[in-house]
Amino acid sequence: MKKLIQFKNIVKEFDGKLVLKGVNLDIYENEFVTLLGPSGCGKTTLLRILGGFLTQNEGEVLFDGQEISKVPPYKREINTVFQKYALFPNMNVYNNIAFGLKIKKEPKDIIEQKVKRMLKLVNLEDYADRSVTEMSGGQQQRVAIARALVNEPSVLLLDEPLGALDLKLRQEMQHELKKIQKEVGITFIFVTHDQEEALTMSDKIVVMKDGEIQQIGTPTDIYNEPVNEFVANFIGESNIIEGVMLQDKVVMFEGRKFDCVDEGFAENEVVDVVIRPEDLDIVPREAGKLKGVVKSVLFKGVHYETMVETKVGTEITVQMQVSDDRPVHNEAANEKISANDFYLDVEDIEELDEATIIARADAQAWNPEEDELISIKEVQYTIKKENGTYPVTFSTAAGTSVTVNMIVKDENRIISQENEEQIFAVNFFKKVDEIQESIALETDLKTWANASAWSLDxxxxxxxxxxxxxxxxxxxxxxTYAVTFATKGYEYKIDTTDKHEVGEEVGLTFTPEDIHIMSRAQ
Amino acid sequence: MRQFRSMIYPYVVWLAIMVVVPMLLILLYAFTKEGNSVTTFRFTLENFTRFFSDAVFLDVLKRSLIIAIVTTILCVLLGYPIAYAIASGPEKSRMFWILMITMPTWINMLVRTYAWVGILQDDGLLNKLFGLFGLEPVKMMYTTFAVVLGMVYNFIPFMILQIHASLAKMDKSLLEAASDLGANRWQSFLRVTLPLSLPGVLSGITLVFLPAVSSFFIPKLLGGGQYVLIGNVIETQFLTSGDWNFGSAISLIMAIIIMLSMYFTRKVDTDPSANGRSE
Known part of the structure; x- marks a missing residue:
């Protein structure tokens, strides 16, 4: 096949923002190419550069070996089907389609012949005299395609042409477009953000993100062997798990070795493992390569979307002691002051200062009438680097004071070798009203318990x-109440035809071919 | 919505008093003989026969129509390029230029027309300017030129605003489509922009032609006493001769001419054959 269009290092910026960051792309004759990506990825910009409606800041566009950047749109052998069709409202269907031919001053009988052939191609034979404003979206779409194709371009550009149609019509048009492309045998360049559309119609998909090409390949390539997490997630849903490539065709994840078909990675390279939801099967627990518990089941029409958790995260439970102590009230100075007991690790003592103590004890003084905070001027305490209970007294300038205990205890930490992570949290004391008044309780609980989790290193x-x-x-x-903090476990999304019960213990199985390995470098 | 129905009654009453009753009175006067007493009126067609049998009046009518048509054509020819230039600019400059076009209309039309007297008269601004270049003074006041100039000056904002409105709301992707299909800028303009802006041109024509054909103070100020248009005739009948019946009849004739011209303009505007396959 012959290279028809070559983009060479195309850079485009709008108002100082880079929209295309050096795009290189070859497009061959008779290909159905789809530029796929989320909005703002630069796909439409690239198309408009090819159409001649925009000029790139850097780089070259070659058409049939000729640089065409300076050629105006009306001299290019390229026609476009615009996003909102851009049909001429002052003309009927016939005149819309005949527009390009009339500009070229073709003889009347030839025009009529060609327009009729196009009307037949797009199934609108009886609509020649209709006003385009009276047509449905799908029909306008066909007119727009006919109007572009009648000029016999070597390339047809389609800018999200199916976006405005409803689902059923869109699927119909997808098949029709593919059929038309095969029939006329020219290059179609199709822009969309809909991965299903791309997979259905294309010979070649170009996945773009943030002005850069992520991957170029056939629909099967892109679906089965996405090069990175973005592509994997953008093209359909995926389970992505961290793993290590032990050697060619052997990958380890969830602490176990599995055979796969991928090779060419470095030994012990950390990789992302992709398994598509439809490639996973739920089997009895004993027969599973992975074991887990069904967490949720969603009915999706043709299948159930089942979430299975194979591993819970690392958990730590602490005690929350709730009291209904009243704040100390100094009526003479018209001040109130309150503070909580709190726990400390021996290791924390070294870095202990007044600010930390005030924060951990949640010490506050205020004027009850004006509800204004008063600063705490003095923090009195003595502490040793060993377990025990140490009183601390907070006072304001007016002499209002409260005394609470700092309890030094061994560190409360849970280490999970399996998850390669550790989690810390401490017991804490709170008052009834503090819990009732909390606006973001989960965040507050984390703060109060000083909860944090780290990787083992x-x-x-x-x-x-x-x-x-x-x-x-x-x-x-x-x-006294228990509060448990946990990190995320591994969850798999599985498409099943059978309905499983939430809480059911199941096994998961897959074949080596179902595992796709992505390098983390990108 | 039903309960709001009764709210239109005040407007019906208002319309009746301010529009329908005066119209009926004009009708009544036009078809009756002298004497303003309502009780003794006699019906007659005399007022109309007088108008159509007197060559002087027909001459004035012809001149009025010609001046109005010339004014309208000049407004289209000058206004379209201006509107086009404004509409193709960026949003901010568009707002600015529309403001510039509208601003003079905030000042009384009479005052602005008087200003032209100062510019055009024999020892006026323009002739003094010509003098600087050693040119002979040119007589401009009290000529057809001055009247047409005054009318174009006064009425062109209506034309520009109408054309601009229809150009501004045009979908820009249509021009991209035309270019994509092989049309250069001139071809795109002829086949897409111009046809799509025609409704604006037509309503601009209506808005310019109507005041131009019945204007009486512009010909009076810039055309002088001897330059009589139909508006002046009507004015004279009412204010000087006191012949309200004849004045009403001429008004009625003008109203019918205007109604007919509006009808034909509308017809061109919505004619489906303009949408057809014919070239």
């Missing part, structure tokens, strides 16, 4: 995604 923070408690914050009474 201590370098990477791990997000605590789950805060579990079994009290009603609105109607809490004094007492």
């Amino acid at each position: 201590g370098e990477q923070a791990v997000e605590i995604t789950d805060v579990k408690y079994d009290f009603d914050p609105e109607h809490i009474t004094p007492g």
Whole structure:
């Protein structure tokens, strides 16, 4: 096949913002090429540069070996089907389609012959005299295609032409467009953000993001072997799990070795493992390569979308002691002051200062009438680097004071070798009204318990995604409550035809071909 | 919505008093003989026969129509390029130029027309300017030129605004489509822009032609006493001769001419054959 269009290092910026960052792309004769990407990825800009409506800041566009950047649109052998069709409202269907031929001053009988052939191609034979404003979206779409194709271009550009149509019509038009492209045998360049559209029609898909090409390949290539997480997620849904490539065709994830078909990675290279939801099967627990519990089931029409958790995250549970202590009231100075007992690690003592103590004890003084905070002027305490209980007294300038205890205890930490992470949290004391008045309770609980999670090497923070408690914050009474913090576990999305029950213990299975490995470098 | 129905009654009453009753009175006067007493009127067609049998009046009518048509054509020829230039500019400059076009209309038309007297008269601004270049003074006041100039000056904003409105609302992707299909700028203009802006041109024509054909103070100020247009005739009948019946009849004739011209303009505007396959 012959290279018809070559984009060479195309750079385009609008108002100082780079929209295309050096795009290189070859398009061959008779190809159905789709530029696929989310809005703002530069796909339409690239198309408009080819159409001649925009000029690139850098780079060359070659058409049949000729540089065409300086050629105006009306001299290019390229026609466009515009996003909103851009049909001429002052002309009927016939005149819209005949527009290009009339400009070229073709003889009347030839025009009539060609327009009729086009009307037949797009199934609008009886609509020649209709006004385009009276037509449905799908019909206008066909007129727009006919109007472009009648000029016999070597390339047809289609800028999200199906975007305005409803689902059923869109699917119909997808098949029709593919059929038309095969029939007329020219290059179609189709721009869309709809991955299904791209997969259905294209010979070649160009996935774009942020002005750069991510991957170029056939629909099967792109679907089965996405090069990175973005492509994997953009083209259909995926389970993406962190893994390590032990050697060619062997990958380890979830602490186990699996055979796969990928090779060419470095030994022990950290990779992303992609498994499509439809490639996973739910089997009895004993037969599964992975074991897990069904977390949720969603009915999706033709299938159930089942979430299976194979591993819970790392959890830590702490005690929250709730009291209904009243603040100390100094009537003479018209001040109130309050503070909580709190726990400390021995290791924390070294870095302990007054600000930290005030924060951990949540010490506050205020004027009850004006509801204005008063600064705490003095923090009195003595502490040793060993377990024990140490009193601390907070006072204001007016002499209002409150005394609470700092309890030094061994560090409360849970290490999960399996998850390669550790999680910390401490017991804490709170008052009834503090819990009732909390606006973001989960965040506050994390702060109060000083909860945090880290990777085992201590370098990477791990997000605590789950805060579990079994009290009603609105109607809490004094007492001791358990609060559990947990990191995220591994969840798999599986498309199944059978319905599984939430809480069912199941196994998951897949074949080596179902595993796709993506390099993390990109 | 039903309960709002009754709210239109005040407007019906208003319309009746301010529009329908005066129209009926004009009708009544036009078809009756002298004497303003309502109780003794006698019906007659005398007023109309007088108008159509007197060559002087027909002459004035012809001149009025010609001046109005010339004014309208000049407004289209001058206004279209201006509107086009404004509409193709960026949003901000568009707002600015539309303001510039509209601003003079905030000042009384009479005052602005008087200003032209100062410019055009024999020892006026223009002739003084010519003098600087050693040219002989040119007589401009009280000529057809001055009347047409005054009318074009006064009425062209209506034309520009109408054409601009229809150009501005045009979908720009249509021009891209035309270019994509092989049309150069001139071809795109002829086949897409111009036909799509025609409704604006037509309503501009209506808005210019109507005041131009019945204007009486512009010919009076810039044309002088001897330059009589139909508006002046009507004015004279009412204010000087006191012949309200004849004045009403001429008004009625003008109203019919205007109604007919509007009808034909509308017809061209919505004619479906303009949409057809014919070239």
